[in-house]
Amino acid sequence: MEPPLGFEFEESVFEGGSRDRKRGSPPLPYSARRCEPEWFCEETKCEDDAEAVNVKKFRGDLAYKCQEFKKALSEYSDCLALLPPSNLAMRRDVLESQARCLAHLRKPKEALEIAEQLRNGATNTDHVTAVLGLELAIFHTLDHIEKIIEGLQQLIALHPFHPGNWKLLAEAYMQRVTSPALLLASETDYFQGGGPATGGGYLPASSAAAHILCHKKHRLGNEVSLQFPPQTNGYFGTGEECQRGAGLVLGKSEAHHETKTPDCDSMERSSQDFRLYACASFVRARLLYQLTESNQSSFALERNLQAQREIKGRLASMGWNEKALSLVTQGMAEDLVPEKLKEDAQGEVKCIGAPALTSLLNAAAEEFESKWFHKLKENFSHLDCWT
Structure with a gap:
C-alpha cells in the first residue's frame, strides 16, 4: 500500500543520519555551568535588564538573610525600578520583600500599605495566602495580638485543614489570655x-x-x-x-472619673472563653497532624511528631480533664471524614476577584468563633472542665 500523497520521505533522510551517527566522533561530556558562591555580589556588567534584575534581587535576598534590612530594602527598590510591568509574579515577590524589610525597620504603616496594594491585586487564593502571611509577619513585629488572631482566622477560612495555622491560632489565643496588657494600646499607638x-x-x-x-x-x-x-x-x-x-x-477630684473600666466578672468570662478557644484549636491541630502522619516520612514526619508532642504538653499544662478533652475532640473532628475532605479539595476556589475574596474573608473572620466554638461553649457551660 502506497503512502498518501504528501507524506513520502526520501531514503537519504534516514540513511545519512544513521551513517553519521555510526562514523562520527563520540559526543562531548556534559559540563554544567557553575557559578561561584555569591557571584552576584561582585561588580559585573549586566548584558540586559533581566540579568540586572536578578542580580539586584539576589543581593537583596542575601542582605535580608544577614539581617541588613536597610541594604536589602535599597536593593529591592533598585530591582523594582528595573522590572517591566508585565512581570507580575516577580513584582509581587519584590514588593513583599520590601514590606518585610520595612516591618523589621519599624515602619509598619508603610509595610501595610504595600500589603494592601498586594491584596488589591490578588487574583487567586495563593496570592491572598501570601498577603495574609505577610500581614501576620508585620503584626508579629508589633505584638498586635488581635490582628494576629484575625489574620490566622482568615487563613484558616481559606485552608481549614492546615494544622500549622490552627497551632499558631491556639498560641495566639493563649497569648490573648496571658498578656492582656498588649490589648490596651490603640490602633494609633501601634503605627506611631x-x-x-x-x-x-x-x-x-x-x-x-x-x-x-x-x-x-x-x-x-x-x-x-x-x-x-x-x-x-x-x-x-x-x-x-x-x-x-x-x-x-x-x-x-478624680474619684468619679467618667471612664468605665471592664467588669472583673466579664473579663474572667472572656478569659475562660479564650482558654476554650485555645484548647479547641490545639486539639484541631493535633487531629490534622495525625491525619497527615501516614503520608509523611523522614524530616517531615519528625516535624509532625514534634508538633504533636508540643501540643500534648500545652494541653497538659492547661489542666483540662479527660472528659472535657474528649468532648472538644469530638466537636473539632466532625468534618474530618474522607468524603468531606475529598469534596472540599475538589471544590476549592482558586481564581476569584479581589473584592469578592476580601469580602468572603472578612465575613469568614466575623463568623469564625461562632462557627467553630459556639457549640463547644454551650456544651461546656454546665461542665467542670478542670482536673
Missing part, C-alpha cells in the same frame, strides 16, 4: 514609630505594655489595678511606684 510609643520613639513590646499600664494607672487610679498582670513591673517602675504617683496626681 512601629508600636506603642512614648515621646515619638519605639519601645519593645514588653516595655511598651508597661508604659501603657502605668499611664492607665496614673489616669484611673486604684480602680483598674486588678486588670494588670505582675510581669508588667520593671521598665517604668514597680506597680507600687505607679500607684504612689497616681495618689499624688489624682486627688479627690
Whole structure:
C-alpha cells in the first residue's frame, strides 16, 4: 500500500543520519555551568535588564538573610525600578520583600500599605495566602495580638485543614489570655514609630505594655489595678511606684472619673472563653497532624511528631480533664471524614476577584468563633472542665 500523497520521505533522510551517527566522533561530556558562591555580589556588567534584575534581587535576598534590612530594602527598590510591568509574579515577590524589610525597620504603616496594594491585586487564593502571611509577619513585629488572631482566622477560612495555622491560632489565643496588657494600646499607638510609643520613639513590646499600664494607672487610679498582670513591673517602675504617683496626681477630684473600666466578672468570662478557644484549636491541630502522619516520612514526619508532642504538653499544662478533652475532640473532628475532605479539595476556589475574596474573608473572620466554638461553649457551660 502506497503512502498518501504528501507524506513520502526520501531514503537519504534516514540513511545519512544513521551513517553519521555510526562514523562520527563520540559526543562531548556534559559540563554544567557553575557559578561561584555569591557571584552576584561582585561588580559585573549586566548584558540586559533581566540579568540586572536578578542580580539586584539576589543581593537583596542575601542582605535580608544577614539581617541588613536597610541594604536589602535599597536593593529591592533598585530591582523594582528595573522590572517591566508585565512581570507580575516577580513584582509581587519584590514588593513583599520590601514590606518585610520595612516591618523589621519599624515602619509598619508603610509595610501595610504595600500589603494592601498586594491584596488589591490578588487574583487567586495563593496570592491572598501570601498577603495574609505577610500581614501576620508585620503584626508579629508589633505584638498586635488581635490582628494576629484575625489574620490566622482568615487563613484558616481559606485552608481549614492546615494544622500549622490552627497551632499558631491556639498560641495566639493563649497569648490573648496571658498578656492582656498588649490589648490596651490603640490602633494609633501601634503605627506611631512601629508600636506603642512614648515621646515619638519605639519601645519593645514588653516595655511598651508597661508604659501603657502605668499611664492607665496614673489616669484611673486604684480602680483598674486588678486588670494588670505582675510581669508588667520593671521598665517604668514597680506597680507600687505607679500607684504612689497616681495618689499624688489624682486627688479627690478624680474619684468619679467618667471612664468605665471592664467588669472583673466579664473579663474572667472572656478569659475562660479564650482558654476554650485555645484548647479547641490545639486539639484541631493535633487531629490534622495525625491525619497527615501516614503520608509523611523522614524530616517531615519528625516535624509532625514534634508538633504533636508540643501540643500534648500545652494541653497538659492547661489542666483540662479527660472528659472535657474528649468532648472538644469530638466537636473539632466532625468534618474530618474522607468524603468531606475529598469534596472540599475538589471544590476549592482558586481564581476569584479581589473584592469578592476580601469580602468572603472578612465575613469568614466575623463568623469564625461562632462557627467553630459556639457549640463547644454551650456544651461546656454546665461542665467542670478542670482536673
